[in-house]
Structures are given as C-alpha cells and as structure tokens.
Amino acid sequence: MVETMDDPLSRAGQSKTKPLADKRRRMNPSEREAQIVEGAIGFFAEHGFEGKTRDLAKRLGITQPLLYRYFPSKESLIERVYQEIYLQRWNPEWESLIPDRDRPLVDRLTRFYKEYARAVYDFVWVRIFLYSGLKGVDINDRYLAIIKDKILVPVCRELRHDNGLPPMEDVPFNNEELELAWGLHGMFFYRAVRHFAYGLPIAKDIDRVIENDVRVFVTGARAVHGSMLERADR
Amino acid sequence: MVETMDDPLSRAGQSKTKPLADKRRRMNPSEREAQIVEGAIGFFAEHGFEGKTRDLAKRLGITQPLLYRYFPSKESLIERVYQEIYLQRWNPEWESLIPDRDRPLVDRLTRFYKEYARAVYDFVWVRIFLYSGLKGVDINDRYLAIIKDKILVPVCRELRHDNGLPPMEDVPFNNEELELAWGLHGMFFYRAVRHFAYGLPIAKDIDRVIENDVRVFVTGARAVHGSMLERADR
DNA sequence: TTCGTTATTTATCATTTGATAATTAATTAT
DNA sequence: ATAATTAATTATCAAATGATAAATAACGAA
Numbered sequence A, B: 001m002v003e004t005m006d007d008p009l010s011r012a013g014q015s016k017t018k019p020l021a022d023k024r025r026r027m028n029p030s031e032r033e034a035q036i037v038e039g040a041i042g043f044f045a046e047h048g049f050e051g052k053t054r055d056l057a058k059r060l061g062i063t064q065p066l067l068y069r070y071f072p073s074k075e076s077l078i079e080r081v082y083q084e085i086y087l088q089r090w091n092p093e094w095e096s097l098i099p100d101r102d103r104p105l106v107d108r109l110t111r112f113y114k115e116y117a118r119a120v121y122d123f124v125w126v127r128i129f130l131y132s133g134l135k136g137v138d139i140n141d142r143y144l145a146i147i148k149d150k151i152l153v154p155v156c157r158e159l160r161h162d163n164g165l166p167p168m169e170d171v172p173f174n175n176e177e178l179e180l181a182w183g184l185h186g187m188f189f190y191r192a193v194r195h196f197a198y199g200l201p202i203a204k205d206i207d208r209v210i211e212n213d214v215r216v217f218v219t220g221a222r223a224v225h226g227s228m229l230e231r232a233d234r
Numbered sequence C: 001t002t003c004g005t006t007a008t009t010t011a012t013c014a015t016t017t018g019a020t021a022a023t024t025a026a027t028t029a030t
Numbered sequence D: 001a002t003a004a005t006t007a008a009t010t011a012t013c014a015a016a017t018g019a020t021a022a023a024t025a026a027c028g029a030a
Helices: A029-047 A053-060 A064-070 A074-088 A093-097 A105-120 A123-135 A138-162 A175-197 A206-232 B029-047 B053-060 B064-070 B074-088 B093-097 B105-120 B123-135 B138-162 B175-197 B206-232
Strands: none
Touching: A029 A053, A029 A064, A029 A074, A029 A123, A053 A064, A064 A074, A074 A123, A074 A138, A093 A105, A093 A138, A105 A123, A105 A138, A105 A175, A105 A206, A123 A138, A123 A175, A123 B123, A123 B175, A138 A175, A138 A206, A175 A206, A175 B123, A175 B175, A175 B206, A206 B175, A206 B206, B029 B053, B029 B064, B029 B074, B029 B123, B053 B064, B064 B074, B074 B123, B074 B138, B093 B105, B093 B138, B105 B123, B105 B138, B105 B175, B105 B206, B123 B138, B123 B175, B138 B175, B138 B206, B175 B206
C-alpha cells in the first residue's frame, strides 16, 4: 500500500512560533537582510502578498519599522522575494537533458521531472508561484516561457524523433502538439497544486508517481501524436 | 494550425467599467442582492478575497454601505460567493456517466471532461477555486472529495475492467492507482490554471484537446496500471 | 397630491496598515 | 573607559478600510 504524505504546511526547519530572538539585537546587516528575505518568502507563501508587514515582523522577532531600514517599501520586498524564488530554482543543466539522444526518452523525461520535483515540489515555491500568477506578475510569464521553449517544445521534438514522425523543419510545430506536452507538465504540476495549495495528501513516493506519469505520457502520446501532424499542415 | 485563445480576463457580458447605473436607485431587494452576489463573484475572482469593499461597490455602481444592508459583513458575502460557486456547478448526472459500460470508456471520459469543461473552464470559477484553496477554506476540500469519490475512483474501477485487471473486491484500491487518475485530472485542470491564473493562451478547440488528453491517458494507463496492482497487495 | 415605507446615500467611526521620525542601545574604534 | 557609529526600537502619522448611524429620496398606497 502506497503511503500518503500529509501536512503540506510543514516547512522543514523553521518553526512557526519563532520570535525567539528575545534580546538579540544588532545583527550584521547582510545577515539580517537575508533573514528578512527568507522570512518574507515563507510568510507571503502562507498568507499571500496581502499579508501585513506587522505580522511578518512578529514572525521574524523584529519590529515592523526595521523592515523599512532594509527595504524602502513592502512592494520592493515582494519584488525581492520574486527574484529569490524564480531565479534561484532553475538549473540550466535540465535543458541539455531532454535532447540527449544517447538515453531513452522515458529515462530523460523521468530524470528531468524527478530533479525538477526536487526543486519545485515545495510549499513556498508552489504557493508563491500561484499567488504571483493570480496577481498577474510578469516574471511569472517569463518563467513559463522558459518552460515552454526549453522543455516542452524540445519534448515534442524528441517525441517526434522517437515515433518516426517528420522533424519540425518538414512539418511545422503546432499548438495542438504543444498542448500534448503541457499535458505531461499538468500531470506533474497539478500534484503540487493539490498538495500545497489545496492541502490534499499526495503519494509519498514521488519518484514512483513520476515514473508512472512519464510512462503513461510517452506510451499514450505515441497513439495520438501522429494524427496531430496530419491535420496540422493546412 | 490550431488557433489559440487569448485574454482570459474577458468575462462574457459584464464590461469592466460599469458604474452605469447613474441615477437608477431603489431596486427590488432580491434583485439587488443577486446583483451584488454576481458582482462580488467577478470582483473577488479578479482581485482575491482581500479586494476592498469600496472597489466592489464602485464596480457595482452603488455605495459601499449599501453592501452592509444586504450582508452583515464582508466575510458573510464571501461565504455566499463560495456557496454560489461550488454548489451551482456540479451536475450529478456526471456521476452516472463514468460507470455506464454500454459505451466505450474513452467515450465516457471524453464526454465527461467536455461537459465538465463547459462548467469549469471559466475565469471566475478557476480563480475563486484557487483563491479559496490557498486560503484553506473547507468547502474546497469537500469539493475535491467529491471529485475523488465520484469521478477518480470510478475511473480506476472502469480502467481495471477495461484492461482485464481484478476488481477492487479482489485486489484493493491503492493510492498509487488514485494518483494515476489524478494524472488525467491534472492534465485537464492545469490547462485552466495556465489560462485563467497565469493568463497564458490555450488552444481554441478545447474539445479536441480533451479528446487527445483522454486518448493519451487511457492508452498510457494500460501500460502501467497492471504493475501497480502487483506491487499493491502487502 | 400627499404620505409612509424603506432602499440608498452621506457622514463618520474605530482599526488597521504602510511608512517616517525621533530615540535608544549594542558594538567598534580610540 | 569613553566616544562614535548605527542597528533596532518606540512613538507617531496619514491614508485606507470594514462597519455603523443618520439623512435623503424613490416608489407605492391612500
């Protein structure tokens, strides 16, 4: 029986009630700044960007005006949170993984999504991504453009090659095909939404789930990919 | 070439700048209430539940205190929005669709997700679902429990039958199997997240996309479903 | 037309909230 | 030890926000 994992709220390490810095003042500025940013990430992930600066300060065990010594405004702190979250968690090596035809496609995809999960199946990441998406922040679009260009389109390319379909130079790439690859990505990412946004339990052995997802996708895609190309040209 | 659909923000009917009720006062109370609720749905879907009552009132073309004649508090209005959104959009007929073995499983699934899409691929629904999920509202959990019990578990049951696997009475249902069905649901629902939360374009011909999703899933699931049951007992 | 009812608005309150200024005190340099 | 520096706190401000009370005016009944 496959176990499930509960309590998505548990962020490893930081306890929730942690104004334990009772009398410890005068921290090294760069340390303090880092502490504020990290705290803000967790805080906004939990409460959304409408979370109050006073509550954030309380959580950090500092006073609210101190935030304004390090950031000129709440908005600038939020901006910093975006930077930290988005830029830190993309590994360019992933991009070279997909087109590596020395290995079977199923292996490549499984490997990619397992590693990607390690970076992204995370309370703060998922929730900040959703909150900023709903807010319509542009950095969100840019991130998704990378997903599309560096992962999904290459996946389609490899899928064609694997299934003996004509390359994109001969039969142009089309949106229906892109949706196919978004399907795999949706299987993958919606699990994170379920767990970290909705608070539902998720299977404990993520790796096995990913293996299944990829097998389902690659096997199933073979059955439909071809027909998309036929209908595609004119 | 498959077209794509842009501007997820467009909610059919109501224009965004609409305080056009310039001098028309004294509306029938039940009408007014309905108008407020509908306006609140669109408003909170757009701005989240932290949206300000004054902005909502402005959008409705009424004054802010009038809201409080119809709802004792902002929270009670939000509660009403939940009711309206969640209760109104579940069709019990869908539940009987899945187990109908007179039709091929692919047909049943395609039909269900097409009809479900008509109810749920919708700006306000998707966003309020996400906002309330992030907020941790219990009605969200209850809705997802219905999805699981009435759709996903039945899907697994039918999938077993279709692939000649032992019924649940013989080999018990397990979480890995459930994750399989969540995979299909994720393909489906993540498209809505992409479009309505992230603002990305989505293929115009939703029906065709759903057909592809279901074919990919059913074909691919056949390749992995069996192995889950073997490992499952003990 | 006049009057009574009540839907709606205007005026206002008490908190909350992002932000600033003045004050205090921890740490380092002399 | 003493003074200088500046991290951090305390004390506030002004605007925003949920909510209430009093005043107004639209509509139906007489």
